[in-house]
Amino acid sequence: MHLELNIFWLLLPVAALSGWWIGRFAQETKKLSKNIHPEYFKGLNFVLNEQPDKAIEVFIRMVEVDNETVETHLALGNLFRRRGEVDRAIRIHQNLIARRTLNQGQRAHALLELGMDYMRSGLLDRAEKLFLELVDLDLYQNEAYFNLLEIYQQEKDWENAIIIAKKFETVSGKNLNSMIAQFFCEVAENELDAGILSSAKEQIHNAMNANSKCVRASIIEAKIYKLTGKIEQAIESYQRLELQDNNYITEIILPLYECYKELDNVDQFIEYLRKIANVYGNINILLILTELIAEHEDKDLAINFIFQELRNRATVQGVDKLIEYTLSKSEGETYKRLSTIKKLTAKLIEKKSIYKCNNCGFDAKMLHWKCPGCKQWESIKPIYGVAGE
Ligand SMILES: [Zn+2]
Structure with missing residues (x-):
């Protein structure tokens, strides 16, 4: 009965693995059970005493690492990591690497697995070392670069992330240009925060070279121009975004407004807004247009404008804005009721x-x-x- 229990324990994590492996493991276990190793009962004892860590030690000692059983160890380690039992996975993989009998391919596989164990436990420095070793060995390059890229992003080490992404592109044939452009933007933003504008501009140039459609690069570039008083060029950078990815068009409306105000040319901005409002029919653009009409022309025109637009596109924000303008022209009971409705629309927008x-x-x-x-x-x-x- 004890023997059956032990086999059951050994097979328990194995059940999740592929069929051929189960067969293989069962054969090995069968072989083992023929000549019962003294360690076997020791391990069993640990299992029965609910000391799985010690039981694993026994397993590691019992199933000698040789060319036949390396796969078994690797699979078991992998399984433990997947189950979140990373310490156990680490022990199994470290034990494998320590063996001299492993060939280069097997050792590299164990290094990769151990690297992933370290990543899982947040030991990024240790993981980085192992993946760099794999790169040097010219083995598991794709996996090594993929994981290194993850590590450098987590560490916000953008310089290394750029280097690795470029190497990964060469090895894998993948196009990582838009990601590389984002890394350059990260560096550019850091330089911008530090007030090193010339360097920030250089990084933006690199980002654009990597991906000419990088919206973020245009936004950062516009900020740099604005900071240096080059307002016309800032406007040009913001408006370039429309051609790059018009999904982000709302992101530039307010900063553009600021630029046009600085040039004392709000009329031209209203003209620009009317043009893009027709193309995109976006409520944020319409709301700003409404406010500008109210401010530069008059409130009745603004109410009419938003009312007309709401007939085409019913939106909560539009209703909210309409109530806001109508409120300022109401009194008594109407004012009270509109105020209540306004609170409701405000709540809807907030969520x-x-x-x-x-x-x-x-x-x-x-x-x-x-x-x-x-x-x-x-x-x-x-x-x-x-x-x-
Ligand atoms: Zn997502």
Whole structure:
């Protein structure tokens, strides 16, 4: 009965693995059980006493590492990591690497697995070392570069992330240009925060070279121009975004308004807004247009404008704005009722997310260039249509 229990324990994690492996493991276990190793009962004892860590030590000693059993050890280690038992996975993989009997391919495989164990436990420095060793060995290059790229992004080590991404592109044949452009933008933003504008500009140039459609690079470039008083060039950079990816058009409206105000040329801005409002029919653009009409022309014109637009596109924000303007012209009971409705529309707007990840559906209230949910770059975009507007 004890013997059966032990076999059961050994096979338990194995059940999740592929069929051929189960067969192989069963054969090995059968071989073992023929000449019962004294360690076997020791291990069994640990299992029965619910000391799985010690039982694993016994397993490691019992199943000698040789060319036949390396796969078994690797699979078991991998399984432990997947189950979140990383310490055990680490012990199994370290034990493998320590053996001199392994050939180069097997050792490299064990290094890769151990590197992934370290990543899982947050020991990024140790993981980095192992993946760099694999790169030097010219083995498991794709996996090594993929993981190194993850590590440098987690550490916000953008310089190394750029170097590795370029090497990864060469090895894998993948196009990582838009990701590389984002890394350059990260460096540019750091330089901008530090006030080193010339370096920030250089990084933006690199970002554009990597991906001419990089919206973020245009936004940062516009900021740099604005900081240096080159307002016309800032406007040009912001407006370039329309050709790069018009999904982000709402991101530039307010900064553009600031630029035109600085040039004392709001009329030209209103003209620009009317043009793009017709093309995109976006509520944020319409709301700003309404406010500008109210400010530069008069409130009745603004009310008429938003009322007309609402007939084409019914949106909560539009209704909210309409109530706001109508409120200022009401009194008595009408004022009270409108105030109550205004509170409701304000609440509805407040709860809405304005950005969403196209890849995993993550909802956000602000723009993230890298999705906090699925870690993909440039997958979060402003929401258009009923949900966002
Ligand atoms: Zn996502």
